[in-house]
Amino acid sequence: MTIDSPGTNTESMAMSADTAGVAGVTRSRTTTILGAVVLAGAALWLFLAFGATDPDVRIVDGNEIGQFDAVRLMYVHVPAAITAYLAFFVTSVGSAMVLFKKSVWWDLVAGSSAEIGAVSAALALITGSIWGKPIWNTWWEWGDVRLLTTLVLFMMSLGYLAVRRLEGTAEERAKRSAIVGLLLIFNVILVNRSVEWWADSTIHQQSTIADAKIEDLKAFTLYYSILLGAAAYAWMLIHRFRLAWLERQYDRFGIDDAIVRRRAEGHTHSEGISS
């Protein structure tokens, strides 16, 4: 067999097409621009959080009180929590669309968003705990309604992701997970309103944003952090959606294609030996 035989060229082209461009398979012009914006925005975020804003210090009766530099944890904790709300809201919308329209696109969006939401909720819990230690003198309070409802929301999101992986037909799996996904939005409302509805059962402060408890640069930095969180969420969602699409395609066609490819490899290998 010679190098320029037509058969060899065709086979080698087919094989290289399979692995070509896999490194940036979820990347596009949109995600590249959005990713660059998020990265540049993150640099400004760090500057605002650590360089531009002052610590929380108030003078009362000649004594300095406040959160001091621990307040800088707000710029990472609040965006994490709000990104989780946003992600689970999208999951619930997607779940509704799955139930009413049986939409594949929305099913993948819902699943992708839930995974990002779970990561964000975990970060909200972790950063909240770290912030709570110096301010409340405790890492965790089991009787606190905000902490507990947030933990339940996180566990529910893991449950949703587990339900998506259960055995069954595509329709069964989509329907089951959509029902769980719809429940997430009710839990988001519960988490968000818990500090108002059960104010006596929480050490968590009420809404910083709604009650306008901070002003000027601190407020700007907080709003900016939330906006950056939303942009990072959008960037991640596009990538995660494209991965979900690949997972779906592999489930449907991957095994057949793998068999064909393996046969082609065996054929090429045997020809190589015989030549």
Add this chain to the structure above:
Amino acid sequence: MTHVPYLIAGWGISLVVIALYAASVMRRSKRLAALVPVDRRRWMTGGDADVIGES
């Protein structure tokens, strides 16, 4: 600056978790993309039905 260990822990864990999650998505995509034919890798070109249960 006060509360430095808490700031390092809170910010550090957040940035590391976000970076690791993003890297994990990219890695999983790269691995799966090699197993899926080129024309089926993207939603826009996948040529799939938009209704669950239909092929």
